[in-house]
Amino acid sequence: MTAHFSPRLVLPPWRAMRITVIAELTQPSRYVPQLTMLVTQLALTWWLWRALYAKVTESAGLNVSQATSYALLGVLFLQFKSVDRSSNGDAMDQLMLDGTIAYWFTRPLPARRWYLIRMCGDLGYGGAWALLGYVVCRAIGAIAGPPTWAAGGAALATLALGLVITYYLQAIVDLMCFWSTINDSAVMAVQLASSLLSGAFAPLWFFPGWFQRADGFLPFESTLNTPLSLYVGRLPVSALGTQLAIQAAWCAALAVFTWWLWRRACARVTILGG
């Protein structure tokens, strides 16, 4: 009674990324509000930054086009994390409370790989919204293009590593559930910290010097401020090597930490309610 397994065992599990897409796109009650919020946020952000620059041509080293583009891209970046799993009972704390986390350990995929696949689905779905928003904003001239192709490439490279850092930060918050069952306070704290300290609320160049220096010791800046600053030309392309090194260091440190957390979590998993 042995099942026949396909020799192509690596790719099929990754098809599970479609869970997010199916769950989101088959329910207008999910994507209509998301679209409405995105359009509203983009419009308000554009008006706000245009108004702020009404009487100045440059501030914090950014002109109106750079500042507006940075802020709008910040809004679009937040779309990467826009999937709310709690609406379909699939958030980590819900899995812990329901006890359905048990199934993560009875399937032929390590829990951490399953988590990665699902998160890639979430980030991919959110990224598609971000890309759509970017294309529309570029088409109507709300977001300026990068000053050079090199700057655009540098921004893309650092965005990729920024997303890796974002993934690890989210994983750490989710893994807390193995110890505390619920993580909603931590989620809120990390969401606030990551939005504020990454530059999603406002470009970090407008914050005081001490704030920027302190922020440099945290991973959040690398997720958003670095790629956007390269995109708008606030950071020169020559800074790419340094920025990539910083991001790579954060990726490595967070990867080691989450690997250790997964090991501990898998060893101590407890299923609530018998």
Next chain:
Amino acid sequence: MSTGTIMAEGLTKVFRIPARRPGFGGALKDLVKPVLVPKVAVDDINLRVEVGELLALLGPNGAGKSTTIKMLCGILTPTSGRVEVNGIVPHADRTANARQIGAVFGQRSQLWRDLTARQSLEVLRDMYGLRDSDYRERMKEINRILELEEFWDQRSRQLSLGQRVRCDLAAALLHDPPVVFLDEPTIGMDVVVKEQVREFLRDQVNRRGRTVLLTTHDMTEVARLAERVALIDHGQLVYDGATAGLRDLAGVTWEAHVTVETVPVAIDVPGLALTGSDGTRLTFAPLPAAQGAGAVLTPRHAIRRLIEYLPVTDIQVEEPDLEDVVRQAFRTGR
């Protein structure tokens, strides 16, 4: 150890549960220096289930059944003891173990709420790396008894409990595992669906030769499916043997209700004890072997003897139901 065998030796699980201290000060102390109290959920359990056998694991709520099954599935790591399923240590090699087992936790679904049942099963197909032809064949076989096609294009969140559990059973057996763990699979179901699930399980054990470990509170299910039961109470195994043998442990036996023309002055039937009388209606139970003549009487022999010794007009033999037996067995075990 051959494929399809479950073995546990000295299996023990101790949880360390934080003891909450009262008041705000207590809460602060708990935060800084939590006090962890050991709670023994499973205590030194030895168990072996052979290939193609169905074992029912019984016990009251909180007895340790689910913890045992989760250790056998590889979800929980035992505190001590040895466990092997299909020759694999489940918690040490969860991935290899997962290919050899199927699991259903009755109150928990592994389907994704916003996906249709079919889409959920396809995700699992991909996860197990099954060929399309194998998948279709398996689904056809499962569908034959569980009749999934009526509702497999509905979203899981819209399924009834019975429909949902049938899909979960399909999910657990999709990859054709030799060993299946079922933790209260029929909880909350109506009798029709329960019977359908029982038929499915019978088929899986008798025809497919799967090894099944089942926990349930439904004694009808045990009576119809399991020839062997294991009783767990307070984390300890208090009985492991034939379902029929439970009666010996419990000391619960059959009773004969006899109606007589006239009640004799002295009622003395060898091998039987008078346990009740209500006018001309008398109740007898077999004497234990030590007190009676020779072996314990069977109901058939008792009827003969009652007719021989008493002016009988009517006899009814009442066998105790399994629920009474298990209840009494727990009392005896404690």
